[in-house]
Amino acid sequence: MAQRTLSIVKPDAVRKGFTGAILAEIEKAGFRIGAIKKQSISKEQAQGFYQVHAGKPFFDGLTTFMSSGPLVLMVLEKENAIADLRKLMGATNPANAEEGTIRKRFAGSVQENAIHGSDAEDTAAFEIGYWFAGYELI
Numbered sequence: 001m002a003q004r005t006l007s008i009v010k011p012d013a014v015r016k017g018f019t020g021a022i023l024a025e026i027e028k029a030g031f032r033i034g035a036i037k038k039q040s041i042s043k044e045q046a047q048g049f050y051q052v053h054a055g056k057p058f059f060d061g062l063t064t065f066m067s068s069g070p071l072v073l074m075v076l077e078k079e080n081a082i083a084d085l086r087k088l089m090g091a092t093n094p095a096n097a098e099e100g101t102i103r104k105r106f107a108g109s110v111q112e113n114a115i116h117g118s119d120a121e122d123t124a125a126f127e128i129g130y131w132f133a134g135y136e137l138i
């Protein structure tokens with residue numbers, strides 16, 4: 001059974017023109033793009049999305065960054081999608097990311113790290129529902 005995960009090409013990667021290259025890596029790894037949209041988000045929308053990080057020292061910088069320009073929101077489908085995407089993304093800090101991962105290749109810093117992927121089934125369900133309406137996922 002295919003599993004769904006929420007992914008975001010973050011504003012740094014969109015700005016640098018890496019969207020297509022990142023999507024190619026994702027498809028090459030066997031994910032199906034179930035839904036996709038490019039949009040800008042407000043700081044309040046970013047705060048709602050990252051509410052688990054509210055209170056952390058990087059929360060304000062992170063939500064300012066995520067609302068600094070267009071990003072690409074995606075629902076990805078594949079068997080074991082959540083864990084497999086995390087592996088393809090690499091470590092949060094690109095300095096610690098393995099060779100061949102998206103963050104190693106495309107991320108500039110621990111904050112501006114090119115891509116988001118849900119980290120568990122419950123967060124994937126919350127994150128997909130946060131950005132996509134049911135009719136967009138048919």
Ligand code: GDP
Pocket residue numbers: 058061062091092110111112113115116117119
């Ligand atoms: P992820 O699941 O690998 O995206 O990492 P987290 O859920 O821990 O953090 C969410 C996002 O916050 C990361 O992708 C980074 O953009 C940012 N972030 C995490 N840790 C730090 C940090 O120590 N400093 C800064 N500036 N940003 C961070």
